[in-house]
Amino acid sequence: xxxxxxxxxTVEIEKTKPIEGKVFITSVAREMLLSFYKRIKIHTExxxxxxxxxxxxxxxxxxxxxxxxxxxxxxxxxxxxxGVTAGYFNGELLVIKKARKSDSGGIESENTxxxxxxxxxxxxxEAMNVSIPTSRIYSGGTHKISKFIPGKDLNTFSKDxxxxxxxxxxxxxxxxxxxxxxxxxxxxxxxxxxxxxGDDGKVYRLDNGGALRFRARGAKKGEDFGExxxxxxxxxxxxxxxxxxxxxxxxxxxxxxLENRDKILGVIxxxxxxxxxxxxxxAELRSIxxxxxxxxxxxxxxxxxxxxxxxxxxxxxxxxxxxYFEGWDEELELDGNDGIKDKIRENIIQAExxxxxAYEDAAKDLMISxxxxxxxxxxxxxxxxxxxxxxRATQLDVLERVMxxxxxxxxxxxxxxxxxxxNPEYRSIxxxxxxxxxxxxxxxxxxxxxxxxxxxxxxILEKDKEKRPIYGYFSDDEHGGINYNNGKIPPPTxxxxxxxxxxxxxxxxxxxxxxxxxxxxxxPGSEWPPTPAAKPHFTSFRLTYGGSRILNELRxxxxxxxxxxxxxxxxxxxxxxxxxxxxxxSTHNGLSPEEIEEVREIFNRYKQQHPESAIQLIEF
Numbered sequence: 001x002x003x004x005x006x007x008x009x010t011v012e013i014e015k016t017k018p019i020e021g022k023v024f025i026t027s028v029a030r031e032m033l034l035s036f037y038k039r040i041k042i043h044t045e046x047x048x049x050x051x052x053x054x055x056x057x058x059x060x061x062x063x064x065x066x067x068x069x070x071x072x073x074x075x076x077x078x079x080x081x082x083g084v085t086a087g088y089f090n091g092e093l094l095v096i097k098k099a100r101k102s103d104s105g106g107i108e109s110e111n112t113x114x115x116x117x118x119x120x121x122x123x124x125x126e127a128m129n130v131s132i133p134t135s136r137i138y139s140g141g142t143h144k145i146s147k148f149i150p151g152k153d154l155n156t157f158s159k160d161x162x163x164x165x166x167x168x169x170x171x172x173x174x175x176x177x178x179x180x181x182x183x184x185x186x187x188x189x190x191x192x193x194x195x196x197x198g199d200d201g202k203v204y205r206l207d208n209g210g211a212l213r214f215r216a217r218g219a220k221k222g223e224d225f226g227e228x229x230x231x232x233x234x235x236x237x238x239x240x241x242x243x244x245x246x247x248x249x250x251x252x253x254x255x256x257x258l259e260n261r262d263k264i265l266g267v268i269x270x271x272x273x274x275x276x277x278x279x280x281x282x283a284e285l286r287s288i289x290x291x292x293x294x295x296x297x298x299x300x301x302x303x304x305x306x307x308x309x310x311x312x313x314x315x316x317x318x319x320x321x322x323x324y325f326e327g328w329d330e331e332l333e334l335d336g337n338d339g340i341k342d343k344i345r346e347n348i349i350q351a352e353x354x355x356x357x358a359y360e361d362a363a364k365d366l367m368i369s370x371x372x373x374x375x376x377x378x379x380x381x382x383x384x385x386x387x388x389x390x391x392r393a394t395q396l397d398v399l400e401r402v403m404x405x406x407x408x409x410x411x412x413x414x415x416x417x418x419x420x421x422x423n424p425e426y427r428s429i430x431x432x433x434x435x436x437x438x439x440x441x442x443x444x445x446x447x448x449x450x451x452x453x454x455x456x457x458x459x460i461l462e463k464d465k466e467k468r469p470i471y472g473y474f475s476d477d478e479h480g481g482i483n484y485n486n487g488k489i490p491p492p493t494x495x496x497x498x499x500x501x502x503x504x505x506x507x508x509x510x511x512x513x514x515x516x517x518x519x520x521x522x523x524p525g526s527e528w529p530p531t532p533a534a535k536p537h538f539t540s541f542r543l544t545y546g547g548s549r550i551l552n553e554l555r556x557x558x559x560x561x562x563x564x565x566x567x568x569x570x571x572x573x574x575x576x577x578x579x580x581x582x583x584x585x586s587t588h589n590g591l592s593p594e595e596i597e598e599v600r601e602i603f604n605r606y607k608q609q610h611p612e613s614a615i616q617l618i619e620f
Contacts, residue, residue, distance in 0.1 A: 062090045065136040069096060069143045086148060093148040095133070097209075099141055100218040112141030114214040116277055119144055120285070121181050121211035123267045128260060130174045131202040140275045149206065150199045154192025163197055170203040171195060172245050176253035179231035180264075180292055182221065184386065185210035187239050189555070213285065215387065217478065222508045224386065227291035232299065234386075237379035254296050261293050317352045320374045324348075324537055334532050335513040336435065336572030337467070343436035344515070347529035351539040354527070358543040362550060377538040380554045381518070384476070385536050388557050390510035390569055391480040392472035393499030395419065396595055403606045408576040413465035419498045420471075421522060424461055431469060433526040435515075435572070438463055470575040471498075472505070474516060474533075474567050477558040479584040479620050480504060482566050487558030489620070490588040494565045500590035501599060505571070506581040513572050513579075516540060518557075519564040530570050577606075582616040 066072060066089050075087035075096060085096045099112045119137040126132055135146035157164040171187075178186045186205060188194030194207045210216035213225050232250070236242045257264070265286060272282040314322040325345070334341055352359075356370075363373035392409065394402060402409055412418040412427070421427070431437040441460045473495055475482040480502030481489040493502070505514075515530035518541045528542040543550065544563045557567045571579075585591055585599050596619065603617045 097144045115141035117212040121208040154195040181211040183211040339436040347526040388474045390505040392503045393495045395499045409470045411468040430525045469570040472569040475558040476556045502584040504582045
C-alpha cells in the first residue's frame with residue numbers, strides 16, 4: 001500500500017478530536033505520514049489479535065460436535081460412493097459420513113460396523129501420531145462426523161513441486177501402519193484424493209473407510225484381511241509413493257509398531273467400550289490385529305530386513321514373475337482339474353517370453369524400463385481384482401433349471417446350447433491349452449490351436465463334462481455393472497447377451513475356484529492365459545496398445561476402456577447355488593416388469609426348498 005502513495009512533498013488530512021471538533025493538519029511531511037500509517041497498522045493488528053483470542057476463547061467453550069447429527073445446518077452432498085455431505089455447526093464446517101445401506105430380505109438396514117472400523121482405524125492413527133481429522137462417531141456407527149481440513153489434495157501438485165515431496169516424505173512415515181491396518185485405499189483412487197496437505201502444514205489421511213475388515217465400498221475383505229500383512233509388498237507395488245521406501249525405514253517403523261503393541265490393541269478396547277461394539281466383533285478384530293502385529297515381528301526376524309533387494313530373475317523373464325512364483329506350490333489353493341496349477345504356470349512362463357516385444361513397446365511408450373512396466377502392470381491388476389466381485393450372467397429361460405432343478409450351471413458340453421460360441425471341439429482344445437483339462441485323454445493328439453480344426457476324440461468331449469469350466473465375469477460394481485460408459489446399470493451390461501440376471505458369487509468361494517482374464521479367453525487362449533483370481537499375473541492382460549494408455553486407463557474392472565468388452569472369470573470344479581451370495585435384477589438391464597415378476601416367483605420357490613439359504617434377491 002505504501003509504495004503506491006503519490007510522490008508528493010506534502011499532503012492534507014482531516015483528523016477529528018472529541019471536544020475541539022475538526023482540526024486540519026497541512027503540510028505534513030510524507031515520511032511522517034508513512035510513520036503514522038505504520039503505527040495505525042500495528043495498532044490495528046494488535047486489536048485484531050485480541051479479537052481473535054477472545055473469539056477463540058468463546059468457540060472453545062462451545063461443543064465441537066453436535067449431540068445429534070441433525071443439528072448440522074446447510075448440509076450439501078460432496079460426492080463419493082458413501083454419500084458424504086458437509087454442513088455447519090457452531091460456525092465450523094463438518095463432514096458427515098453415514099453408514100451404508102444394505103438390503104436383507106427386502107429390509108433395509110445400516111452397516112454400522114464399517115464406520116465403527118473406520119473410527120477405530122482413525123483412533124489408532126491418532127495414537128501413533130499420524131494426522132487424521134478430529135471426528136466423533138454416533139450410535140455405534142450410524143454416523144461419523146469429522147472436522148473439515150482446509151488445504152489441498154495430493155493430486156493437485158505435480159511431482160516437481162516441493163509440496164508433493166513434503167507429502168510423499170510424511171506419508172511414507174506411516175507406511176507400516178497403513179499395511180498393518182490394511183488401508184488399501186490410503187492414497188485414494190483418484191491419484192491422491194484421500195491425502196491432503198492442510199493449511200496448517202500437516203499431511204492428513206482423510207478417508208480410512210477401506211481400512212481393517214471392510215473394503216472402501218462396504219464389502220467385507222474376508223480372508224484378505226488375515227494374519228499375513230501382505231500389504232508390505234502390495235502397497236509398495238501399487239503406489240509409486242511407497243515404491244522405493246528403504247528397508248531401514250520399514251525396520252524402524254515395524255519397531256515402532258511393536259513398541260506400541262499394547263497401545264494399538266488398547267485403542268480397540270477403548271473404542272469398543274465407547275460405542276458399545278459387540279463382544280464377538282471386538283474379539284474378532286482384536287484377534288486379527290494381534291496376529292498381524294505378530295506377523296510383523298516374524299517378518300522382521302525372518303527377513304531380518306537385511307536381505308538385499310530382490311533383483312534375481314531366476315529362470316524367468318522378469319523379477320516380477322520370479323517373485324510371483326515364490327510360495328506358488330505351498331500357498332496357492334485352486335480347485336479344478338488335475339494339473340491345472342502346473343499348466344497355468346507353464347502358460348505364464350511361455351506367454352511372458354512370447355509377448356516380450358509387446359512389453360518392451362509399452363515400456364518405451366512410457367519411457368521406463370521393461371521391469372518397471374511389468375511391476376506397475378502387475379500392481380494394477382492385483383488391485384483391480386482385490387476390489388472386485390465375481391458374477392455369472394444367466395438368462396431367464398434357464399433360471400428355473402439352474403436354481404430349482406439342477407442346482408448348478410451347465411456348459412455347452414452338457415446342454416449343446418450356448419449364448420456365445422457353440423463349438424465344443426474348439427473350446428475343448430482351448431481348455432486343454434489353458435487348463436490341461438482332459439489333457440491325459442488327449443495324449444499323443446496334436447492339440448494345437450493354430451492347426452485347428454483337429455477334432456478331439458469323443459472321449460475327450462464326454463469325460464467329466466459336468467466339471468467343465470463355467471464362464472462368468474468380474475466387476476467392482478455392486479450389481480455387476482460392466483460397460484464402456486460408467487460401469488453402472490443403466491446402461492445395460494456388455495454381457496447381457498449371455499444373461500440379464502446377475503448372480504453374485506461369494507468372493508471367498510470364488511477365489512478358491514476361479515481363474516481370470518481381462519478379455520474373452522476363447523480366442524487368445526493360452527497366448528494371454530487365465531491366471532488364478534487369488535493370485536493374478538500380468539500376462540492375463542492382453543496388450544493391444546501403448547503402455548501409457550494402459551496404465552492410465554486401468555481404473556477398475558467395471559469400465560472396460562482398454563480395448564476389451566468385459567473381464568472374464570472361469571469357474572472350475574462346478575459352479576453351484578451354494579456358491580451364490582445374491583441375485584441382482586433390474587429393468588435397466590434388459591428385463592421387463594413381467595420378467596421381473598417371473599424371477600421373483602422362481603426365487604420364492606427356491607427359498608421354499610431351501611429355507612436355510614441366505615441368498616438375497618436384490619432389485620435395483
